Amino acid sequence: MTGHFFRKRLTRGPAAVLIVAGASLLTWFFFCVPRPLFPEIYSPVLESSDGQLLGARIASDGQWRFPSPGSPAPRFETSLLTFEDRWFYYHPGINPVSLMRALVQNVTQGKIVSGGSTLTMQVARLARPGKARTLANKLLEMIWALNLELRFSKADILKMYVSQAPFGGNVVGLEAAAWRYYQRPPHQLSWAESATLAVLPNAPSLIFPGKNDRLLREKRNLLLGKMHRRGFIDSLTYELSLEEPLPGKVFTIPDHCYHLLEFSNREKPGTRVRTTLDYHLQQLVNEALLSHERQLSANHIYNCCALVAEVGTSRVLAYAGNVxxxxxxxxxxxxxxIRSPRSSGSILKPFLYAAMTDGGMVAPNQLIADIPVRFTGFSPVNFSGSYDGAVPASEALARSLNVPAVVMLQKYGVEPFYHFLKKAGMTTLTKPAGHYGLSLILGGAETTLWDLAGMYASLARIVTVYAAEDGFYPVNPFAPLVWKEGETADRGPEAVQPFLRASAAWLTLEALQKVNRPEEETGWEAFADVNRIAWKTGTSIGFRDGWAVGVTPRHVVAVWAGNGDGEGRPGLTGTAAAAPLMFEIFGFLSGGGSFAPPSEELVPVAFCRQSGYLPSPLCDETDTILVPAGIRIPQCPYHRQIYLDKTRKFRVSEDCFPVSEMITRRWFVLPPAMDYFYRRSHPAYQPLPPVMPGCQVPDAPMELIYPREMERIFIPRQLDGTPGQVIFEMAHRDPAARLFWxxxxxxxxxxxxxxxxxxxxxxxxxxxxxxDHLGNLLEKRFFVVDREDEQDRESRGMRAGG
Structure with a gap:
């Protein structure tokens, strides 16, 4: 019994050891190959929407190593397997026949002339760089090869080799080699070029383009001959391939989209990104920027950028962040x-017009005051320095007049407009609304070309989606642009209440289509069917930034011009510096057309013909135009009933003239300050007739033009230290009036x-x-401050341009 027990223990002991040893060996075999096999250090790669290379950067380890592509090019795969491992798809990672042949050759030659390695074994060797070619390392490579064959498909192993094989210098991987040596992708390589690259990893330090060309040519031609004998290439292809030259130099990698590649690499380093960009359009835009910069540089303007996107999808088609x-x-x-905040100038005015139109707070032909105005710490001035007295709201937008825009913003409110812009996609409003104040509409805030392009595209898309989808309004109508293939702008489900109605957006775009184009675009009306572009320009204070953004139902084009260091230049305006480039880029794009009016949302409303307000009982003439429902502007405040004598030359009253002989007339009368400027540019405007001498007619014939805000005035000193002065200016209805001060x-x-x-x-x-000479009197009190710090707060002016 005792002997049986010991015999049983002795029998089980070796078996247990064998089991444990076998389990340990299997565990080691399973985990002996690191995961991942290769360090994930790659060159960032940027591709166009159709897969063409836009640019790449060297990897962080100093190597040109592109992320693993899809399947290798067929010609290269055939060349590689013919040269390295013709039985690749049949062996389990080790080819005993090749090993035996290599052993015989090495013994016969007395030195190592063949390693007998399969392609899988070479992948294992690439994963262990710097290891000596010893028998122990060869055995370890064989074990690793078996492991890889169990874990990966043949296609995956082939991809590993193709992306990690050395091709001479700091070039790693087939794709990087194809671009560095032939300036084109692998699938466009000829048989001779594919064969050349197939033999390079065999001895990359000894043979590569520009070094030992004779040996490289011999190896290539031997491989071509072998492929010819095995029927992969015909005789003609073989003969022509033998005559092809070797690559003579190393080329630079294409760099068609430098700034977006840099942005992409910061966002996710060392990755391959397929973008939405159109390869051909990107090159055209780059060339246009170079040509445009050569013209601008004559005025010491050295920077400009451009962005093109689809309106319907928000997909970016071209991205040129700088020259x-x-x-x-x-x-x-x-x-x-494109992503750098710059002063907005007047480029935001269309959004104020759209918001006020949507709220029923303004009508297209409603007169807006255009006279010198002064608010606390803010004195806006038109870019031209002149005033029209009163301008229709749509014309004020088309002409980019500053004073009417500030008057409109004061009515709409800075806080509501601030929140409107943020919801519309303006991401640079980092301060409270009160920080910007009324200057928000004239460049008091910074914006980016990226935000602007998205905002204008969304404004146009509200109209196009409404027409195409039967009145559909998404929850997020102002969606940002997208530049990565596969990404879409998230606009959400249908909104219960639209953020901005299509009718308001359409009227805004209609006003922007009336903007005068640059001189080189004269005659565009003859091509109106294809060239109807709604566009807006902007110029920041000090002539530092020139903006131009245009939209059609299909595309948005946004352009900025200026100096990156903020240096202003005379003539650096949106119209002169940015708009010509914008129109040139629109010339590259197909299609355009007009925005379809959202007829279901537009209602006919009668307006006073002269004032653009709702007609009062005193308005004789009206025009019926289509506007969004819910208009809530007041009745015309400028028509009044006056009484004239028989000659109709003088105004009279019942105190000085028989009522039975009075002639009653309805008259369009602007306030004196508006009247003063309006009649200069409107010859048809009829000022009020003078009052008959001896009559007392209730009237306010005088109005102070400047300063209008009288409470506190700061008068700066001259450069020589002498006291400065303030100029008072008065408007009077009678051009011949004499005023006594x-x-x-x-x-x-x-x-x-x-x-x-x-x-x-x-x-x-x-x-x-x-x-005045008739005895009318106007009196104002004012306070002159004597502190220098009042200058910035009380006498500051702002002039932005279109």
Whole structure:
């Protein structure tokens, strides 16, 4: 019994050891190959929507190594397997026949002339760089090869080799080699070129283009001969391939989209990104930027950028973040201006017009005051420096007038407009609304070309989607642009209440189609059916930034021009510096057309023909136009009923003229300050007839043009330290009127025709009194401050341009 027990223990002991040893060996075999097999250090690669290479950067380890592509090019695969491992698809990672043949050759030659390695074994060797070619390492490569064959498909193993094989210098992988040596992708290589690259990994340090060309040619031709004998290429192809030259130099990798590649690499380093960009259009835009910059540089303007996108899908088609010229780093062409915040100028005005139109707060022909105005710490000025007195709202937008825009923003409210812009996609509003104030509409905030292109595209898409999808409104109508293939703009489900109605967006775009084009675009009306572009320009204060953004139902094109360091230049305006490039890019695009009016949302409304307000009972003439429902502007405030004498030359009243002989007329009368500027540019405008001498007709014939805000005035000193002065200006309905000026009850001056008075009062309270030759009187009190810090707060002006 005891002997049986010991015999049983002795029998089980070796078996247990064998089991444990076998399990340990299997465990080691399973885990002996690292995961991942190769460090994931790759070159960032950017591709167009159809897979063409837009650009790449060297990997962080100093190698040109592209991320693993799809299946290798068929010609290269045939060349590689013919040269390295013709039985690749049949062996389990080790080819005993090849090993035996290599052993015989090495013994016969007395040195190592063949390794007998399969392609899988070579992958294992590539994963163990720097290891000596010893028998122990060869055995380990064989074990690794068996492991790889169990874990990966043949296609995956082939991809590993193709992406990790050395091709000489710092070129790793077939794709990088094809571009560095032949300037084209692997699938476009000829048989001779594929054969050349197939033999390079065999001895990359000894043979590569430009070094030992004779040996390289011999190896290539031997491989071509072998493929010819095995029937892979015909005789003609073989003969022609033998005559093909070897690559003579190493080429640079294409760099068609420098700034987007840099952005992509920062976002996710070392990855291959398929973009939405159109390869051909991207090259055209790059060439246009180079040509345009050559013209701008004559005025020392060295930077510009452009962005093109589809309206319907928000897909970016071209992205040129700056002029693609990097030979002079002093101009900062490496900076991506598309995503750099810059002063907006007047480029945001269409969104205020759209918001007010949607809210029923303005009508297209409604007159907006265009006279000198002054708000606390803010004095807007039109880009031209002149005033029209009153301008229809749509015309003010088309002409990009600053004063009407500020008047409209004051009515709409800075806070609501601030939130409208943020919801519309403006991401650069990082301060509270009060920080920007009324200057928000004239460049008081910064924006980016990326945001602007998305906002304008969304404005157009509201109209196109409404027409195409039977009145559909998404929850997120203002969606950002997308630049990666596979991404889509998330607009959400149908909205219960639209953020902005299509009718308001359509009227805004209609106004923008009336903007005058640059001189080189004259005659565009003859091609209106294909060239109807709604566009807007903007110029920042100091002529530092020129913007131009245009939309059609299919595309949006956004352009910026200026200097990256912020240096302003005379003539650096949106119209002169950015718009010509925008129109040139539109010339590359097919289609255009007009925006279909959202007829279901537009209702006919009668408006006073002269004022654009809703007609009062005194308005004789009206025009019926289509506007969004819910208009809530007031009745015309400018028509009044007046009484004339029989000659119709004088205004009279019942106190001085028989009522039975009075002639009643309805008259379009603007306030004196608006009247003063309006009649200069409107010859048909009829000012009020004068009052008959001896009559007292209730009227306010005078109005102070400047300063309109009288409470506090800061008068800066001159450069030489002498006290400065303030110029008072008065408007009077009667061009021939004589005005008498008094300051603090003391007579100061008499003016005729041009009613201006220069004063340099001391600090403190003062009173200015003005009377006319008919005895009408106007009196204002004002306070002169004497602190220098009041200059920025009280006398600041702003001029932005279109």
């Amino acid at each position: 693609p010229r990097f030979d002079d780093p002093s101009h900062g062409n490496h900076v991506d201006v 008094y300051v603090d009850r003391s007579f100061a001056a008499e003016t005729v025709t041009f009613h201006q008075l220069s004063l340099h009062p001391e600090a403190g309270w003062h009173t200015v009194t003005v009377t």
